[in-house]
Amino acid sequence: MMLERLAPEQHDTLDEVPEPSENPHLFGHEQAASMLAAAYRAGKLPHALILAGPVGIGKATLAFHLAHYLLTNPDHRTAPEAFTAPNPQSALFRQVASGAHPGVLHLTRPQNDKTKGFKSVVTVDEIRKVSRFLSMTSHDGSYRVVVVDPADDMNTNAANALLKNLEEPPARTLFILIVHAPGSLLPTIRSRCQTVRLTPLDDESLLSALDSAGQPAPDEPQARAALVERAGGSVRAAILLTQxxxxxxxxxxxxxxxxxxxxxxxxxxxxxxxxxxxxxxxxxxxxxxxxxxxxxxxxxxxxxxxxxxxxxxxxxxxxxxxxxxxxxxxxxxxxxxxxxxxxxxxxxxxx
Known part of the structure; x- marks a missing residue:
């Protein structure tokens, strides 16, 4: 079955594999999701999070599931104890996936007009979109979520620009920084964020995620075991290895x-x-x-x-x-x- 692509193409897009913003399925990371839901329900969700861990384990997918949770439960006192899977047919899901929702800003490497590919960094011009985004009043008082993916790719000017946004964020605003190597970030940025460390997926979650993405592991037991071992708990690594x-x-x-x-x-x-x-x-x-x-x-x-x-x-x-x-x-x-x-x-x- 052909994937209905909603999200814009990105520098690391894989054919027929859903982007994090358009993936209704979240595998693994139950403890982190539960902790974030509990923090929100208690009115103690920090204004900035670092989701840290290896490439391809679902950090950005968790970020968008958290965004859905906040947008569908504007009153923290009545929010459910756990994330619920977003409905792919809903207007909210489709708006977020396509980058059209006024409450979610997804920043990543921009296109390079000269090469027709993508730039190798998240530029300062991308980060400057944050100020414009936050200057627009939220009509219904909902959360506004800024996802920087991956924050490792910010150049120095972009990092300094983001730091200014993090210093005095408006109420009901959440910054989520997707980070593969936390040491690559400015210490001043790390100090203003709560770090949530995510671990590679276990074998069962990895295989389930591959099935869900339409990229199942080989049926032959030896090949299947070899793939799981070399993928290191990363769905992206497994797909790159096989496809x-x-x-x-x-x-x-x-x-x-x-x-x-x-x-x-x-x-x-x-x-x-x-x-x-x-x-x-x-x-x-x-x-x-x-x-x-x-x-x-x-x-x-x-x-x-x-x-x-x-x-x-x-x-x-x-x-x-x-x-x-x-x-x-x-x-x-x-x-x-x-x-x-x-x-x-x-x-x-x-x-």
């Missing part, structure tokens, strides 16, 4: 790294596979795997008390992250980026 060649890309990169000159032909083959005009998702998978290799090796060095190597690998991770950002921002040659990244990984692993 976009993620397993093959990760395995190819793992083979190439460490082979030095012997792996040159394989490196070029991998670069051709992930750097094509229509391979933006594969390119992203490659970059994420490269970062994971550096992060995992740094963690292993730290566990072995080899702190100089851990520091060098951490620096290499930051350099790799900057190279990815520059390639996306300036539309640089992707094949050259891939080959340079492989060289970077080989050098880092020899440290």
């Amino acid at each position: 976009y060649g993620g397993l093959e890309i990760a395995e190819a990169l793992d083979r190439v790294v460490g082979n030095g000159h012997a792996g040159i032909a394989a490196a070029h083959k991998l670069a051709d596979a992930v750097a094509g005009r229509d391979s933006s998702i594969q390119f992203d998978i490659f970059n994420r795997r490269a970062l994971d290799l550096l992060a995992d090796t740094a963690s292993e060095a730290a566990r072995n008390s080899d702190l100089p190597r851990a520091k060098a690998l951490s620096d290499a991770w930051h350099d790799a992250q900057n190279a990815i950002s520059e390639t996306e921002t300036y539309n640089l040659d992707k094949k050259q980026h891939v080959l340079a990244m492989i060289d970077r990984l080989n050098a880092a692993m020899r440290m």
Whole structure:
């Protein structure tokens, strides 16, 4: 069955997979949802939340389910004890999903008019929309919800602009920052938000979420178990692994790294596979795997008390992250980026 797409396309949209704003199903995170509902019912919901956790586990979906809960229960004293699944046929659901509801502002990476893709950061112009949004009076006294997704992607100017909004928010306003790595945020932003840490989905929730998204796991038990293990509790990771060649890309990169000159032909083959005009998702998978290799090796060095190597690998991770950002921002040659990244990984692993 074809997905009826309501939400605008975003930088990380996957074909036939619902966006968080148009997903009526929430899997896992029962404890967090219960805590947020209890805080609201007690009149103690903070004005700003950080939903922190790995990519693809449902943080933004939880944010939109919380927005629905607030909008459908304007009086906290009579709100139910638990979130109820939004009705996909309701006007409220369709307005929120399409970005047309006057009480919900969803900020993410904007489109890049030059490349026809998306910018690599959440820009200050996006954050400036908050002031205009909050200046409009809520006619029925309902909550207004601002979702920044992901807040990790804000550049410095955007972060400083958001900080001003967080300092004196209007009543009945909730900021929800979707964050993959809380350490990437300004400490002054973190100090003004309550952090809710979300964990990867358990196996049952992950498989149920995949079924719900129309992307079921393989029937064969061994393949199913391998997918669950490599996905790490992330629905997005599982879909990328199965539908976009993620397993093959990760395995190819793992083979190439460490082979030095012997792996040159394989490196070029991998670069051709992930750097094509229509391979933006594969390119992203490659970059994420490269970062994971550096992060995992740094963690292993730290566990072995080899702190100089851990520091060098951490620096290499930051350099790799900057190279990815520059390639996306300036539309640089992707094949050259891939080959340079492989060289970077080989050098880092020899440290």
